Amino acid sequence: MALQNTYLLAQLFGFFSFAIGLYAFYQKTDRKLKLWMAVLCLMNAIHFLLLQSFSSAFCAVVSMVRNLITIKVRSKWVMMVFMMFSIAGYFSIQRPSEVLGVTGICVGTYSLFMLEGIKLRLGLLTGSLLWLGNNIALGSIGGSLLEVCSATMNAITLYRLYCDKKALAGEGLVK
Numbered sequence: 001m002a003l004q005n006t007y008l009l010a011q012l013f014g015f016f017s018f019a020i021g022l023y024a025f026y027q028k029t030d031r032k033l034k035l036w037m038a039v040l041c042l043m044n045a046i047h048f049l050l051l052q053s054f055s056s057a058f059c060a061v062v063s064m065v066r067n068l069i070t071i072k073v074r075s076k077w078v079m080m081v082f083m084m085f086s087i088a089g090y091f092s093i094q095r096p097s098e099v100l101g102v103t104g105i106c107v108g109t110y111s112l113f114m115l116e117g118i119k120l121r122l123g124l125l126t127g128s129l130l131w132l133g134n135n136i137a138l139g140s141i142g143g144s145l146l147e148v149c150s151a152t153m154n155a156i157t158l159y160r161l162y163c164d165k166k167a168l169a170g171e172g173l174v175k
Helices: 002-026 030-050 054-069 076-092 098-114 117-138 141-170
Strands: none
Touching: 002 030, 002 141, 030 054, 030 117, 030 141, 054 076, 054 098, 076 098, 098 117, 117 141
């Protein structure tokens, strides 16, 4: 019975992540996106711990701290530190599918430190698709829904940003 309760609790946290993720990827400002992504990562860390996927939980905690730091810091050196932590996730892999999640954090780390606007969202979309594969393999219902919807919301926001850029270009404000 305890295992079933743990599984249900894990799925509950997955659904919390799902709701927070939808809100996060709807944000048009990079700062708000990163802040809500940090909250999302905290929920994901708990979710993955309950599913006993320690490499995924480790990556979620690293992502949470990374997301908060990238709100104020844009440094290649700091990015390299987080990239090393991200790569360390490869050493905690228990299942082959977890390679996708660890690769996803590496893509996200580069994107959050080095990219902005449309390029940032493209990098995050790539990371979402990698995490989707990981979550499906883990049996994470909320996590899988999160990544499908995050990818969709990210694509919608990409379109909104593209339209904004196109409108500004039409007014001669952006090249």
